[in-house]
Amino acid sequence: MARVLTLFAHPRQDRSEINWPMFEAAQTVEGVTCVDLYARYPSFEINIAREQSSLLDHDVIILQHPLYWYSAPAIIKEWMDLVLEYDFAYGAEGTALSGKVMFNAVSCGTARSAYTVKGGHTAELRTLLMPFERTADLCNMRYLAPYATFSAGSLRAENRVKETVSQWHSFLTALTQDRIDLDAAANALTLTDHPDSFFIGENA
Ligand SMILES: Cc1cc2nc3c(=O)[nH]c(=O)nc-3n(C[C@H](O)[C@H](O)[C@H](O)COP(=O)(O)O)c2cc1C
Structure with missing residues (x-):
């Protein structure tokens, strides 16, 4: 089973209509560790050793957040x-994250059609999230397309x-059970345009 870590970030959870229920659902999936970053670090005093140790304990790192x-x-x-x-993450000795999987689970206010080269935002969401993809690449992690709502x-x-x-x-459950086609997920524009195409075997 893949060990999945969800790092959730929402500064206005009282107003969240979709991220919060998604995060609550993630807490019910066996094999998923759920961390609410704003609750853990309200003053932004990140415990680096604790976070690095947590990364070492997981195979898949999900950054779950609204697009801001x-x-x-x-x-x-x-x-x-x-x-x-x-x-740790990069550099000559920095191989701790090598081979792990990372992706953004992100909600967007605007429509799918706006996130195209000819759409209102003039680029695919995956392109706009390039700093995350490049970071994953530099850390020798495998970046998957964003799980976009x-x-x-x-x-x-x-x-x-x-x-x-x-x-x-369902997606998280399949991820923990190694039932997501990672090659297809790494090559897609989003994980939600054709969600069924990433499931191996029967969809949970
Ligand atoms: C500060 C701020 C910046 C935002 N920037 C974007 C953006 O760049 N693109 C977009 O599609 N939506 C943007 N939105 C809309 C949010 O992404 C949207 O409200 C959120 O995904 C809804 O999820 P929630 O109900 O869990 O808060 C922004 C909202 C806020 C408050």
């Missing part, structure tokens, strides 16, 4: 800046929260 200004909320950047140290603000009105959360639960 085409990126992640601030604590994720702080976490990356401090935890992914030279000679688009039009996040409409989900509640359209009664799609339950279905979205349930699909995330």
